[in-house]
Amino acid sequence: MAMAADQIEALIREAIPDAVVEITDLAGDGDHYAARVTSEGFRGLSRLQQQRAVYAALGDRMGGVLHALQLTTAVPAAEMPVQE
Amino acid sequence: MTDDTQHRLQQLVDSNDVLLFMKGSPLFPQCGFSSRAIAILNHLGVAFESVDVLQDQEVRQGIKAFSDWPTIPQLYVKGEFVGGSDIMMEMYESGELGTLMSEKGVAAA
Numbered sequence: 001m002a003m004a005a006d007q008i009e010a011l012i013r014e015a016i017p018d019a020v021v022e023i024t025d026l027a028g029d030g031d032h033y034a035a036r037v038t039s040e041g042f043r044g045l046s047r048l049q050q051q052r053a054v055y056a057a058l059g060d061r062m063g064g065v066l067h068a069l070q071l072t073t074a075v076p077a078a079e080m081p082v083q084e
Numbered sequence: 085m086t087d088d089t090q091h092r093l094q095q096l097v098d099s100n101d102v103l104l105f106m107k108g109s110p111l112f113p114q115c116g117f118s119s120r121a122i123a124i125l126n127h128l129g130v131a132f133e134s135v136d137v138l139q140d141q142e143v144r145q146g147i148k149a150f151s152d153w154p155t156i157p158q159l160y161v162k163g164e165f166v167g168g169s170d171i172m173m174e175m176y177e178s179g180e181l182g183t184l185m186s187e188k189g190v191a192a193a
Contacts, residue, residue, distance in 0.1 A: 047171045055154050062154040068117070069155075071170045 002030035003066045008058070015057030016041055026070065034070040043075045089146040097160045101190050102132035105147050106157040110134055117169040121157040124169075124176045130185050131193040162188045 005023040012021050012035070020038040035054070042050045050073035055062055062069065097103060102125070108114030110122050125132050137144040137156055144156070151158050151165050159166040161184060166172065175181035 047174060048165070048167050051167065051171060052152070058154075060154075063148070063156075068115075070117075071168075072174070 003061065004030065005033065008033065008035065008066065008069075011059075011061075012037060012054060012057045016053060020076075026068075032068040032070075033066075034072070036072045036074065038074045038076055040076055042073055047073065085146040085149045086142070089142045090150065093143065093146055093150045096135060097163050100133040100160070101162055101188070102130055102185070103160045104132055104134045104157055105137055105143075105160075106134050107136065107138050109136055114138060115156075117155070118157045121159065121169045121172055124172050124181070126193075127176070128182055128185060129193050131191045161185065161190065 005025055009021045009023055013019050016037070016039050018039050018041060022036045024034040026032040026034055037050075037054050042053070045053070051071055054071060054073060058066060058069075104118075104121055104125065106113060106118035106121060108118055110126075113119035113122055122134075135143060137147060147156070147158060148154055153165070153168065155168050157169050157172075159168075159172055166175070166181075166184070172181060175184070
């Protein structure tokens with residue numbers, strides 16, 4: 001069983017509409033992915049809460065049809081402070 | 085998950101300062117994520133116990149509900165769920181995991 005990268009991205013973006021999702025197929029087998037998810041909505045959340053949000057978006061596929069997902073979450077980089 | 089499994093998991097988590105639920109054993113991890121988690125704990129040099137979820141289907145399924153976390157490995161420190169291997173790696177690289185271990189007074193291996 002495997003899952004397509006754009007399917008994973010669609011599920012995440014459905015739950016977290018502003019998310020920037022970058023997916024890498026690690027083994028080229030449609031079974032081992034790395035995903036980097038960036039969202040303003042993650043601001044103020046712990047890493048644990050950020051990853052829980054992504055897992056919630058994927059539902060019970062995680063650990064099922066989606067075998068292995070290396071997950072990184074981030075908030076968008078703050079704008080550079082203007083120097084006085 | 086049965087009450088019995090819930091009770092067993094709680095007891096495991098409570099009675100081990102650093103506990104890793106993993107696939108395989110520290111010497112023979114059975115998946116890349118578990119292998120990475122072990123490498124991190126070894127680098128930190130902390131004493132830890134591990135539970136091989138592949139040996140027990142009740143534990144394998146139960147721990148997911150217990151932690152509300154869908155994947156394995158899972159790290160507990162002093163009864164608190166820390167996260168999976170990706171969180172461990174990020175916290176290790178930023179130095180936070182080492183800080184957490186010393187703040188919690190976890191013994192060196």
